[in-house]
Amino acid sequence: MIQIKGLSFLYNDSKEPALNNINLQIGEGEFVGIVGPTGAGKSTLALCLNGVIPHFLHGEFYGEVKVDGKDTVENDCARIAYSVGSVFQDPEAQIVSTRVEDEIAFGLENLNIPRIEIAARIKESLEMTGISDLRDYSTTQLSGGQKQRVAIASAIALRPKILVLDEPTSELDPKGSLDIFNTLQKLNKEYSITIVVIEQKIQLLTEYCSRLVVMEKGSVLLDGPTRNVLANQEILQKIGVNSSPVTRLAYMLKKEGLYQGEFPINVEEAYLVVSKVLSEKRR
Ligand SMILES: Nc1ncnc2c1ncn2[C@@H]1O[C@H](COP(=O)(O)OP(=O)(O)OP(=O)(O)O)[C@@H](O)[C@H]1O
Ligand SMILES: [Mg+2]
Structure with a gap:
């Protein structure tokens, strides 16, 4: 589902590469957690998966990224959006409409999906994320967790095979964070959506992800089944990843x-x- 070969990326105005020879393969239906200290390149990697890099953020790009068989350099962001749904850290920055229903319709309209199909997709994605009751709400009256779920619903309305989330629980309390991870688990188990989630709360990653990728200084330091990665406690403690x-x-x-x-x-x-x-x- 995701194939990354020899990926390096250097932002235009920086001297150190943000990503340094990343090799990563993620199969269909995996639930992968990405963790690592600040500046490790996690968000940069997420931006490489949805095509924002290299299409909107420029720099020196080496290697190859394929999502759902599509090369992210050869395909524009709209095409990649059919395969990869993205949820960013700050839902405020992502929500553009004043009503929940319109917010979910927005991405679909941009892709010229027919009206009748849009109505069906709105209903489906609200159900999948457990927020059907929020359909007519104003987006300004939502809590942080509700906004995160609206952002997830908007992303999955495009029926992506992959969902990439960058710290989706950063502004949520423990209960709200659990709700988000339960939603992700459901999307993964019931709809076989491949999940890649960047998350600081190691407890959540430990319980929900089948695989962990630990990044440091633009590289993949550890990668494997969650248990095996956690067994490297000395390394994790050394780079400041708490357990x-x-x-x-x-x-x-x-x-x-x-x-x-x-x-x-x-x-x-x-x-x-x-x-x-x-x-x-x-x-
Ligand atoms: N737009 C940008 N322009 C230039 N350099 C950037 C840009 N965005 C990130 N960087 C640099 O790239 C490196 C990796 O940053 P990135 O945001 O990917 O790390 P991260 O692992 O997501 O960190 P955090 O945990 O703080 O979110 C850092 O050195 C950062 O300063
Ligand atoms: Mg980040």
């Missing part, structure tokens, strides 16, 4: 030689790890 309490607990038990198994990714699994360690100690 969830369940990961830290398992790491400490491992360091003390009390536990050798796989890294737990949620509280239930951590409970089993602790029970196992305690029962072995008692013996």
Whole structure:
């Protein structure tokens, strides 16, 4: 679904490359989390997936990016938008209409989708994101989480195969963040949409993503199944990627030689790890 080969990018006015020889392949139906310290190049990578780079933001571009088989240099952003839906960090910047329904229709009208089809797509995307009741709301009266979901609904109305989200929960409380990730999980499981999400909240990535990509200084430092990536605690701590309490607990038990198994990714699994360690100690 996503094929990145030898991608390097240097913004016009900077000296250091923002991306440095990225190689990444993401298959259909994957739910991938991207994490890394500030300035690592995460947002730049997202902009390469939706074609904003190189079509709107200019610089030196090397390598190849293909999404859904489309080369992002040869295809313009409108064509790429049929395959890749984007949700940016700040929903305010993305929302252009005053009514929720019009906001979702906006992208569809730009692609010259027939009226009757637009009505069906609005209904469908509102249902998929669980906000059918917001259809007639003014976009100015929405909460941060509702705005994020309207942005997601607008993106999926174009029926993309891939959804790329850059810190979609940055302005949300824990409950709002969970709602967004539950929505993403549903889109991934029920509609097989490939999800690539940049996120600082490692706990959310740990619980929801099947694969983690860790970026640092424009490169991919670690990439693999979530558990395997989390096992590299020394590296993650060194670059300042904090870990969830369940990961830290398992790491400490491992360091003390009390536990050798796989890294737990949620509280239930951590409970089993602790029970196992305690029962072995008692013996
Ligand atoms: N429009 C731009 N023009 C010039 N340099 C830029 C531009 N946008 C980003 N950069 C630089 O590119 C590098 C990567 O930035 P990017 O925003 O991709 O990092 P990030 O991992 O998303 O960081 P954050 O976690 O802070 O969002 C940084 O050194 C940044 O200063
Ligand atoms: Mg960023």
